Amino acid sequence: MKLRDFMLGVATGLAAAIVIKEASEKISPYVPANQVLNNVKAEFKKETPIDGSWIYMKTEDFDNGVMSIPVYRGGISRMVDGEIEYFEFAADARSGVIVDLVKS
Template sequence: MKLRDFLIGVATGLATAVIIKEASAKVSPYAPAGQVLENIKKEFKKEAPIDGSWIYMKTEDFSNGIITTPVYRGGISRMHEGEMQTFEFAADARSGVVVELVEV
């Protein structure tokens, strides 16, 4: 095998990998669940330290009576003024905006 043939193969493989990565990013219209959770945690940390958090990585439909949108479900727990607070949330899977927040 000639070096030229080898380099052409490597270049073709890299180009294909880049194209596939770009195409797969366009196919999935949802924000990564981990990034959504990190953004929500960042907002909660402004008020008090967080003890725990979780997010369900698969989307589910959420309806407010008018519109149905895909959401990620998750939760946050923290100590605030000596008491444990636990919150559950639903965040829009496309934008990451919290559409429901309930203290349990």
């Protein structure tokens, strides 16, 4: 096998990988909702055990005053000093980062 043939194969494979990655991001540019919920739960578990959690699987628009971004809405409940605390959150659907957290 000549080096030229090998390099042509590597370049073709790399180009195909880039095209497939771009196409998959256009089809589903969002982080899966379950992954977002698991990340939020992991952060809460660092402080206290979690009692319950939920997340809406469909995105909705969140306006922060500057721009509107797609978010997942969800909630966490936990027991602290014998009382249940409830938190609701909004997480960026593209990155999974929490953009709003409210204790209710």
